[in-house]
Amino acid sequence: MDMNTLVLILAATVAAAIPLIFAALGELVVEKSGVLNLGVEGMMVVGAVFAFMTAAETGQLWLAVIVGALAGAGMALMFGFITLSLMANQVATGLALTIFGIGLSAFIGQGYTSVALDGLKEISIPVLSSLPIVGKLLFSYNILVYLAVVAFVGIWWFLYKSRAGLILRAVGESPSSAHALGYRVIRVRYLAVLFGGAMAGVGGAYLSIAYTPLWAEGMTAGRGWIALALVVFATWRPGRVLIGALLFGGVTIAQFHVQGLGVEIPSQFLSMLPYLATIIVLVLISRDAGVIRLNAPASLGQPWHNELH
Amino acid sequence: MSLNAVPPRLELRGITKRYPSVVANQAIDLVVQPGEIHALLGENGAGKSTLMKIVYGVVKPDTGSIFWNGQAVQIRSPAQARALGIGMVFQHFSLFDTLTVAQNIALALDQKQDMQALSARITEVSNRYGLPLEPDRLVHLLSVGERQRVEIVRCLLQEPQLLIMDEPTSVLTPQAVRKLFETLRRLAAEGCSILYISHKLDEIRELCHTATVLRGGKVTGTANPQLESSKSLAELMIGKELPAYQRASTRAVGEPRLVINELSRATTDPFGTSLEQVQLSVHAGEIVGIAGVSGNGQQELLYALSGEQPGQRAEVLIKGQEAGQLDAAGRRSLGLRFVPEERLGRGAVPEMSLELNALLTGYSSSLAQKGWIQYAKIREFSKACIERFNVKAAGSQAAAKSLSGGNVQKYIVGRELMLNPEVLVIAQPTWGVDVGAASFIRQTLLDLSQSGVAVLVISEELDELFEICDRIAVMAGGQLSAAKPVVETSIEEIGLLMGGTHANHASQQRAA
Numbered sequence: 001m002d003m004n005t006l007v008l009i010l011a012a013t014v015a016a017a018i019p020l021i022f023a024a025l026g027e028l029v030v031e032k033s034g035v036l037n038l039g040v041e042g043m044m045v046v047g048a049v050f051a052f053m054t055a056a057e058t059g060q061l062w063l064a065v066i067v068g069a070l071a072g073a074g075m076a077l078m079f080g081f082i083t084l085s086l087m088a089n090q091v092a093t094g095l096a097l098t099i100f101g102i103g104l105s106a107f108i109g110q111g112y113t114s115v116a117l118d119g120l121k122e123i124s125i126p127v128l129s130s131l132p133i134v135g136k137l138l139f140s141y142n143i144l145v146y147l148a149v150v151a152f153v154g155i156w157w158f159l160y161k162s163r164a165g166l167i168l169r170a171v172g173e174s175p176s177s178a179h180a181l182g183y184r185v186i187r188v189r190y191l192a193v194l195f196g197g198a199m200a201g202v203g204g205a206y207l208s209i210a211y212t213p214l215w216a217e218g219m220t221a222g223r224g225w226i227a228l229a230l231v232v233f234a235t236w237r238p239g240r241v242l243i244g245a246l247l248f249g250g251v252t253i254a255q256f257h258v259q260g261l262g263v264e265i266p267s268q269f270l271s272m273l274p275y276l277a278t279i280i281v282l283v284l285i286s287r288d289a290g291v292i293r294l295n296a297p298a299s300l301g302q303p304w305h306n307e308l309h
Numbered sequence: 310m311s312l313n314a315v316p317p318r319l320e321l322r323g324i325t326k327r328y329p330s331v332v333a334n335q336a337i338d339l340v341v342q343p344g345e346i347h348a349l350l351g352e353n354g355a356g357k358s359t360l361m362k363i364v365y366g367v368v369k370p371d372t373g374s375i376f377w378n379g380q381a382v383q384i385r386s387p388a389q390a391r392a393l394g395i396g397m398v399f400q401h402f403s404l405f406d407t408l409t410v411a412q413n414i415a416l417a418l419d420q421k422q423d424m425q426a427l428s429a430r431i432t433e434v435s436n437r438y439g440l441p442l443e444p445d446r447l448v449h450l451l452s453v454g455e456r457q458r459v460e461i462v463r464c465l466l467q468e469p470q471l472l473i474m475d476e477p478t479s480v481l482t483p484q485a486v487r488k489l490f491e492t493l494r495r496l497a498a499e500g501c502s503i504l505y506i507s508h509k510l511d512e513i514r515e516l517c518h519t520a521t522v523l524r525g526g527k528v529t530g531t532a533n534p535q536l537e538s539s540k541s542l543a544e545l546m547i548g549k550e551l552p553a554y555q556r557a558s559t560r561a562v563g564e565p566r567l568v569i570n571e572l573s574r575a576t577t578d579p580f581g582t583s584l585e586q587v588q589l590s591v592h593a594g595e596i597v598g599i600a601g602v603s604g605n606g607q608q609e610l611l612y613a614l615s616g617e618q619p620g621q622r623a624e625v626l627i628k629g630q631e632a633g634q635l636d637a638a639g640r641r642s643l644g645l646r647f648v649p650e651e652r653l654g655r656g657a658v659p660e661m662s663l664e665l666n667a668l669l670t671g672y673s674s675s676l677a678q679k680g681w682i683q684y685a686k687i688r689e690f691s692k693a694c695i696e697r698f699n700v701k702a703a704g705s706q707a708a709a710k711s712l713s714g715g716n717v718q719k720y721i722v723g724r725e726l727m728l729n730p731e732v733l734v735i736a737q738p739t740w741g742v743d744v745g746a747a748s749f750i751r752q753t754l755l756d757l758s759q760s761g762v763a764v765l766v767i768s769e770e771l772d773e774l775f776e777i778c779d780r781i782a783v784m785a786g787g788q789l790s791a792a793k794p795v796v797e798t799s800i801e802e803i804g805l806l807m808g809g810t811h812a813n814h815a816s817q818q819r820a821a
Contacts, residue, residue, distance in 0.1 A: 163421050170405050170416050176405035181417050182366060182388035289577065294407050
């Protein structure tokens with residue numbers, strides 16, 4: 001395999017990992033606040049269809065990304081209202097949200113399945129993009145890829161360096177203690193849930209207007225579930241989420257190449273590999289129970305209400 | 310009233326708070342002067358905690374008014390209470406285990422903090438008041454006493470004028486209690502008022518200037534605790550005299566019923582404690598107590614004794630038979646009965662009725678036959694238990710979680726006792742139980758040992774252990790000291806062992 005092929009594979013790996021990075025980092029923030037939203041797949045696919053429709057109708061791709069984020073956040077708002085205000089079971093509500101999202105997106109996307117779209121283009125940076133190898137590897141992506149990097153750094157800084165992030169982690173660790181200190185648990189959780197929905201929406205938008213610029217029913221293909229698994233297997237640490245997402249992207253791309261080489265392995269088995277490999281690797285690097293206890297939000301999935309007023 | 314009279318620091322007038330099923334506070338009046346250590350005395354459920362949460366802005370009163378330094382105020386949130394100068398140290402700590410000391414403290418301060426400057430201030434304030442703390446340590450690595458220091462320092466950094474302490478000594482060694490009292494006296498001398506909530510009469514008599522006594526949500530009296538006896542305070546608190554314990558002066562101690570043999574367990578829980586070479590035997594007809602601050606290996610020992618975590622055959626002997634490898638049911642069939650510390654969840658299924666909870670441990674003793682549940686027998690058993698142990702419940706069909714903590718405990722203790730124990734292991738028998746029920750449970754344990762049962766009590770309450778035990782051992786850092794007859798030891802000596810001074814001693818003994 002020559003250098004150019006390798007660079008191509010690596011660049012394709014990054015491109016394949018981006019939707020997972022968005023969705024999983026968003027879900028990480030949600031879970032750090034103590035809420036388990038299993039509706040990531042649904043929020044992603046709704047974000048994807050709304051972004052695609054906006055792009056197809058207006059031709060404004062940046063507007064499409066914003067609409068995708070808002071659609072994801074809208075789905076998350078429903079989830080938040082049901083679980084945080086009405087205190088329904090988070091697991092059941094999240095599952096319902098996914099089913100609802102898949103059905104809704106299929107329904108409203110009916111007329112768009114054969115529409116062609118000029119997808120989001122790589123941005124060309126003078127000098128840098130034309131560098132050999134490095135230019136292709138680091139400076140040849142569309143704007144959303146760079147946005148994902150910004151989101152990663154921002155979320156890491158927010159969680160571990162900012163006071164607001166400290167409050168969010170405190171709420172996820174012990175909502176009743178946080179309440180006793182005077183923090184507004186439900187509001188913090190609402191904001192986290194909305195942010196998670198918007199991030200999932202952007203992840204979906206990336207799929208439908210940049211990665212494969214078309215709309216197909218169920219085009220998220222389980223990426224929302226992988227994003228959820230990534231958060232858990234990465235033991236709620238942003239760095240490991242990033243590693244897991246890149247790994248998933250890498251194996252996805254690698255198995256395409258293997259299929260292309262005509263190796264006699266059933267294609268179904270190869271398609272399964274990215275999911276299997278990601279989970280195995282993350283389980284192996286995250287076996288330390290102490291680390292899990294330290295990073296897992298202790299109140300995850302438990303409804304909290306202020307019973308004193 | 311002269312013009313230059315200093316107004317009281319805090320005055321409550323006619324505070325009332327109703328919950329759907331209970332009136333927690335009814336027309337409470339309370340006056341706290343500047344620099345005064347004011348005790349709020351009462352049993353569990355008397356309304357002390359609700360009242361303090363009202364003062365701290367966590368709970369909103371239905372009626373009544375609050376005056377702060379002479380001004381009428383409405384306290385709507387803890388943040389507002391803190392802004393006024395009210396600090397609160399909670400009974401169940403409101404700390405975040407996975408954050409550092411400094412982060413925990415930063416969360417309670419209202420403005421954004423420079424973490425470095427804050428760490429320096431924490432070190433300074435904590436040393437000034439004799440409460441040393443390391444700002445960068447994670448809270449889950451701290452002992453219970455250290456956690457309480459974090460709570461106190463957190464309040465002190467806000468320079469409070471009123472400090473509320475909710476049962477602060479329930480988790481401390483006697484030595485740590487003395488240190489805490491020094492700190493509190495010093496704070497009071499500097500002009501800070503302290504509201505001290507407790508049901509421990511000796512402490513209140515030693516520390517407090519004034520006491521307001523609550524019973525059933527109402528004020529039943531105000532007294533100067535230094536002039537009152539424990540007996541008179543108890544009468545105000547429970548409305549009757551404290552019963553005295555009856556125990557036989559001489560007791561025949563029989564053969565060893567429960568033997569723990571060089572039991573070592575490495576913990577898998579990163580927040581747990583490993584057991585090292587625990588050695589103890591409990592004989593028929595005696596009560597042996599294990600003292601110690603929680604988190605020193607008691608949980609791990611209980612898991613090893615109950616059979617929830619079986620191990621080597623010879624580690625545990627019940628009536629001379631090797632039982633270390635048996636599960637909980639196997640040990641029960643040898644005559645072991647077990648009352649865990651967590652009543653709901655481990656001792657009883659919260660959502661199930663008391664009747665079905667009887668079945669949990671009684672299924673092998675005629676409550677079920679050939680796999681069929683004998684509902685009539687269960688009902689009979691359950692009703693007998695409720696009556697004999699004076700459990701306040703809405704009948705034997707009531708869900709376990711609908712009972713108060715003390716009544717669940719009475720039911721669980723009663724259930725185990727009615728299943729004819731030969732060895733009883735009981736953890737925190739009176740934790741969260743009111744004074745009347747506590748003395749009933751203690752008397753029951755005394756009677757039980759009198760009838761020849763071997764009883765092992767694991768408790769944090771030293772007074773309780775000294776009241777009922779024949780011998781006491783101390784658990785510290787996963788090691789158990791040799792059990793000493795109560796008459797040959799003292800609360801001070803046990804307190805020192807709880808602080809961990811025996812660790813070296815024990816390992817030297819083993820090396821020798």
